[in-house]
Amino acid sequence: xxxxxxxxxxxxxxxxxxxxxxxxxxxxxxxxxxxxxxxxxxxxxxxxxxxxxxxxxxxxxxxxxxxxxxxxxxxxxxxxxxxxxxxxxxxxxxxxxxxxxxxxxxxxxxxxxxxxxxxxxxxx
Amino acid sequence: xxxxxxxxxxxxxxxxxxxxxxxxxxxxxxxxxxxxxxxxxxxxxxxxxxxxxxxxxxxxxxxxxxxxxxxxxxxxxxxxxxxxxxxxxxxxxxxxxxxxxxxxxxxxxxxxxxxxxxxxxxxxxxxxxxxxxxxxxxxxxxxxxxxxxxxxxxxxxxxxxxxxxxxxxxxxxxxxxxxxxxxxxxxxxxxxxxxxxxxxxxxxxxxxxxxxx
Numbered sequence: 068x069x070x071x072x073x074x075x076x077x078x079x080x081x082x083x084x085x086x087x088x089x090x091x092x093x094x095x096x097x098x099x100x101x102x103x104x105x106x107x108x109x110x111x112x113x114x115x116x117x118x119x120x121x122x123x124x125x126x127x128x129x130x131x132x133x134x135x136x137x138x139x140x141x142x143x144x145x146x147x148x149x150x151x152x153x154x155x156x157x158x159x160x161x162x163x164x165x166x167x168x169x170x171x172x173x174x175x176x177x178x179x180x181x182x183x184x185x186x187x188x189x190x191x
Numbered sequence: 192x193x194x195x196x197x198x199x200x201x202x203x204x205x206x207x208x209x210x211x212x213x214x215x216x217x218x219x220x221x222x223x224x225x226x227x228x229x230x231x232x233x234x235x236x237x238x239x240x241x242x243x244x245x246x247x248x249x250x251x252x253x254x255x256x257x258x259x260x261x262x263x264x265x266x267x268x269x270x271x272x273x274x275x276x277x278x279x280x281x282x283x284x285x286x287x288x289x290x291x292x293x294x295x296x297x298x299x300x301x302x303x304x305x306x307x308x309x310x311x312x313x314x315x316x317x318x319x320x321x322x323x324x325x326x327x328x329x330x331x332x333x334x335x336x337x338x339x340x341x342x343x344x345x346x347x348x349x350x351x352x353x354x355x356x357x358x359x360x361x362x363x364x365x366x367x368x369x370x371x372x373x374x375x376x377x378x379x380x381x382x383x384x385x386x387x388x389x390x391x392x393x394x395x396x397x398x399x400x401x402x403x404x
Contacts, residue, residue, distance in 0.1 A: 090273040104400035116396035131276040148225035152232045
């Protein structure tokens with residue numbers, strides 16, 4: 068069974084050969100996302116930059132965090148967090164995006180005025 | 192040290208084989224990393240909800256962050272993940288020189304990230320980007336963006352500092368030989384380091400790449 072990677076490279080050259088291409092890919096994606104931020108895509112700028120972030124994260128998780136090795140225990144532990152985060156975001160946005168206009172938090176702006184000076188009369 | 196003796200020194204009490212110990216360390220670290228991911232998901236969710244309510248103010252505030260510092264820091268952190276991966280695999284292959292060099296490089300790159308972040312914070316303070324009285328922008332919700340900016344980058348920097356501490360500890364232990372190279376600790380520390388990198392991979396587009404076009 069090779070689930071935990073018993074037959075990994077044994078010399079420095081082989082190790083760099085395995086992981087350097089991943090780093091080159093990460094740097095290319097970073098250049099792409101920084102340049103893409105200046106393209107006039109409207110709301111799709113966010114879609115593009117998050118898609119590139121997911122691509123970078125996938126590279127890191129598969130190659131640096133070794134989830135490419137077929138170990139079901141580790142893969143389950145990693146995906147459990149994703150499942151719960153999916154619930155968190157789905158249920159919250161099901162509320163935020165479907166509220167009637169008067170109940171939106173936007174109708175109450177955050178307070179920015181300086182706090183009132185104390186007048187010497189205490190409430191208690 | 193012969194192979195069998197090294198294995199003997201590495202193997203900790205409850206495990207009967209190094210293979211099981213290795214799997215347990217990875218599993219435990221993954222469970223911890225998963226809980227940390229859910230911790231970061233909380234503020235990110237709040238960020239997403241507020242951003243969907245005030246998109247213009249968030250874009251205006253996002254323009255105020257410094258994309259050069261952010262991009263340099265992303266490159267530093269991605270490179271530190273490369274050296275950490277090399278250190279973990281090097282330790283496993285018992286390549287002492289590769290492991291020591293790469294652990295030192297990882298800690299140095301992490302420190303460089305913190306230094307750049309410090310310069311960036313100094314500039315942010317100069318530009319009055321701290322929420323509260325005297326804030327630079329007129330739009331009140333822009334202060335919400337910067338509340339998330341300080342919270343998320345601050346908590347990330349805290350995690351990175353802990354990572355640097357772990358890396359330096361392992362470096363010293365490997366240097367003295369008090370921790371044998373086949374120890375699964377190197378891989379566990381690597382998992383944590385890569386997780387801190389993952390958090391930054393998502394913070395970068397959310398905090399630095401907005402409202403540029």
